[in-house]
Amino acid sequence: MDEHALRELAEDRLRALAGPEAALREDQWSAIRALVLERRRALVVQRTGWGKSAVYFIATALLRELGEGPTVIVSPLLALMRNQVEAAAAAGVRAATINSANPQEWADIEEQVAVGDVDVLLVSPERLNNPDFRDAILPELTHSAGLLVVDEAHCISDWGHDFRPDYRRLRTLLTELPEGVPVLATTATANDRVVQDVSEQLGVGGEFAEAPGAMVLRGSLDRESLRLGVVRLPTAQARLGWLARHLAELPGSGIIYTLTVAATEEVAGYLREQGYEVASYSGRTDPAERQRAEEDLLGNRVKALVATSALGMGFDKPDLGFVVHLGAPSSPIAYYQQIGRAGRGVRRADVLLLPGPEDQEIWRYFASLAFPPEQVVRSVLNTLSQHDVLSTAALEPHVELGRTRLEMVLKVLDVDGAVRRVKGGWTATGQEWSYDAERYERIAAERAAEQRAMLDYLATDGCRMEFLRRGLDDPHAEPCGRCDNCTGAGYGADVDDDAVREAAERLRRPGIDLGPRKTWPSGMDALGVSVSGRIPAAEQASTGRAVGRLTDIGWGNRLRELLAAGAPDQELPEDLFQACVQVLAAWDWEQRPAGVVALGSRTRPVLVRDLASRIAAIGRLPLLGEVATNPSTTPRRATNSAQRVATTWRQFAVPEELAGKLAALDGPVLLMDDWTDTGWTLAVVSRLLRQAGAPAVLPFALASTA
Structure with a gap:
């Protein structure tokens, strides 16, 4: 199939996916051509809503037309997987997912993949190291794959704002891919440091930069629909009262982000008392309730979900009209990622940040959960070396780590080859391991710099979108002409006494x-x-x-x-x-x-x-x-x-x-x-x-x- 015919077929697939007026962007076509015709490796860094998923679904359809095997997409969140399965169907691509929420379906899905009835298999990064999946299914899947996609690829970098140790397993997967299998990595939130890190790990930059197949596509990160603003209010009750009075004015339905699980429930409870249809959403929410909440927001049956960052990457609601933050995230890059949920398919979306004095204390708490000191990590290795296999729960009494941090340490050690996950738990490999103290210190310093940058964002009198784009090293960054600082207008900080009193009564309950x-x-x-x-x-x-x-x-x-x-x-x-x-x-x-x-x-x-x-x-x-x-x-x-x-x-x-x-x-x-x-x-x-x-x-x- 020549390039002209291939592009026509790609345009047809895009129209099926996005509507009869849709046309491929030049960078979209460049990525598709590189993957399908040239079988290259590519990193695509483009803003939310640009159409990164269209690239891999169309590339999948074309590769399948050419007789290639299924696409494997490594995707970090269940909400993202559900959206991608639906989007794939619109493109005429048959997709299925293997994740922690559907174990009863795994056997059937694996059989469908084997007989060619599935074009796209979405898997979580955690699944890559499940012993059964890793040893029995992944080798065959790797051998037969026609394309590997790493979605939200910034998660592979511990320089990024959302590092996930399981993503590091992709380095091993990449080395085992047959020659000529194209690889696509996508993200909307990566500065130069993260791009370099991801590029080196995925083989699309660094030492691979001169190899045929190396490609990095970066575009403008401006979001023309977003109107950014900051509203400073003196107290928690003033912020909540302001929100209750102004929520009805915000366009359509949206997301209200909070920094803690407790705040999601507290804020949602108050807004319901004020007559709003809202629901809370966090990592502690029952999975079935989370799915219902997502569907209610997608169907505009609620004015807002009050959520932690658990509702984040990949949640796709094109007409999401607003994102409000009650409390500032600790990083401008994380903030950009979260506000990217809004305004994909509408001309205007309001993005408002209501910071609080307690924000920095919450940042310090989460910073305390970073990678632990060397002697603590060594105690994990020493304990495992004295036993054949230990489960995480059985290992816990022997080490000075809580469950969440212990699981993170084990994943990092596993990726580094010092331990291995097996049936029943973890075992030491005996492989020599060194603690990269200098790297962890640099990362901690980077996190502190991000917090200072977030405070600078709140204080700036310059363009807010330009500030965020410069934080992501966007070479096209320029004043947006839309934010509160550019226009001299926006939502005021006035809130009437009755609203403050009502909020105070609720908060003091x-x-x-x-x-x-x-x-x-x-x-x-x-x-x-x-x-x-x-x-x-x-x-x-x-x-x-x-x-x-x-x-x-x-x-x-x-x-x-x-x-x-x-x-x-x-x-x-x-x-x-x-x-x-x-x-x-x-x-x-x-x-x-x-x-x-x-x-x-x-x-x-x-x-x-x-x-x-x-x-x-x-x-x-x-x-x-x-x-x-x-x-x-x-x-x-x-x-x-x-x-x-x-x-x-x-x-x-x-x-x-x-x-x-x-x-x-x-x-x-x-x-x-x-x-x-x-x-x-x-x-x-x-x-x-x-x-x-x-x-x-x-x-x-x-x-x-x-």
């Missing part, structure tokens, strides 16, 4: 549930604690309550101030005491408490004792005493569930006098504490109280971090 722990962590025997499996019902706490979360935009600021590391130990402030009374008054317990117990505290004994004493007095309940702390133990900040249980296990005891009072009770006890993190201290102490005779335990804390 205290009370959240504390779910009880029901199962002990794995591997406790290794730490000298002989418990396992489910916690017996007779030793469990009941569902408890707290005034609020430290991450709340309402009570969070007040609680963080009281409980900060350097804050003085003091009696309970009156406003928080009244909040506690409200929470207790609204507590729909099955049986009224029969007494109050304080949980002994070494850091805030005055606060906890005063809390217990005042609640006992106002509730006309006996103050039974205090769970004692063991002076011979040294509390430490444990990093995962197993170590937290072990640390707490020997730290507390029920004095004989208190035990005698508990045995005489005919109702539950209120267990009072200042704050709870994982819930393990409350679980262990509740077990002690139940064993001492308490009929039930109702935990109560001022704050929760969950």
Whole structure:
């Protein structure tokens, strides 16, 4: 097939995909020609909505016409996969996906791929190292593939804002591809450093730059439909009140981004009370609920989804009319990626950022979850080297890492060849491994620079779109003429007193549930604690309550101030005491408490004792005493569930006098504490109280971090 005929066929496919008036951009055709006719490797860096997916779906259709095997697309998110399957169908391409949400379909899909009934197989990067998939399916898939696509390719670079260790496995996959199989990497968010990194890893730049097949296509990152603005408001209640008053004015339906899961629920709850159809969306949302929420937004059945960054890459709603951020992301590049959801198929979309003073504290928290120090990583390797195979849960008690960071470390070590994922867990390979401290320090410095750049974005009096484009090293960056700074117009920061008062009342409404722990962590025997499996019902706490979360935009600021590391130990402030009374008054317990117990505290004994004493007095309940702390133990900040249980296990005891009072009770006890993190201290102490005779335990804390 000559080039002219191939282009005509490509144009036909595009019209089927995008409508009868659609025509290929020259860079789209350049990429398609490179992949189909020249079988090259290419990196395409183009703005959201440019049509990167059209390139690989049309290239797939043409390659299949030429008798080539199926396309394999490595795609990072379920929402993105669902959109891509639908888009492929519009282009006449049969697509299927293998991911964590459809294991019951894997066998059928694998058979369809084998017999040629699937043109595109979408897989998550995590699937590439699933032992069954990696060892049984991937080799054949690699051998027969007609095209490999790496979508959202910035995830492969730990210089990028959204690094995912599993993407590094693509380096191995690339080395195993047969000669002549084209490779396409796509992203909308990559500066020069990330482009260089991705290019070198995918073989489209760096040492491969002189090889035939090397191609990098970069275009302007301007988004002509977006109207950017910043609205500065003094308080959380002013921001929420402003949003409630102005949400109806924003065009169409859209996304309201928050920085924490707690804020998604808090903001969505308030907006529903104000009469808006909204839903919350985060990584903790049930998968079925997330899909329904996406469909409701796509169908304009909701005004907005209040979401964390879990609703991000690849979510495709061409008529999305606005994106609002309550709180600033820590990176202008991450911000550009998120606002790219808006305005793909409409002439105007409003993009507004409402920063808060707590944003930088949240940035610091997430920065603390970066790659850990060398000695911590070495402990992971040393532990694995002493066992044949350990699951993540069984490894956790031996290392100073929480589950999320441990999984990240294992993935990095796996990609580097030091460990290997096998059935049942992980095993050490014995391969020598070096800790690249210089690289991690440079990355940390880069993250700090991104945070400073985000503050500069908020403060700039220049063009906001130009600022973002320069941050992405867009050589075509110039003033947009549309943002609030370019036009001298935009949404004002005025908000009426009634809106602020209503928001304040909602934010000051205290009370959240504390779910009880029901199962002990794995591997406790290794730490000298002989418990396992489910916690017996007779030793469990009941569902408890707290005034609020430290991450709340309402009570969070007040609680963080009281409980900060350097804050003085003091009696309970009156406003928080009244909040506690409200929470207790609204507590729909099955049986009224029969007494109050304080949980002994070494850091805030005055606060906890005063809390217990005042609640006992106002509730006309006996103050039974205090769970004692063991002076011979040294509390430490444990990093995962197993170590937290072990640390707490020997730290507390029920004095004989208190035990005698508990045995005489005919109702539950209120267990009072200042704050709870994982819930393990409350679980262990509740077990002690139940064993001492308490009929039930109702935990109560001022704050929760969950």
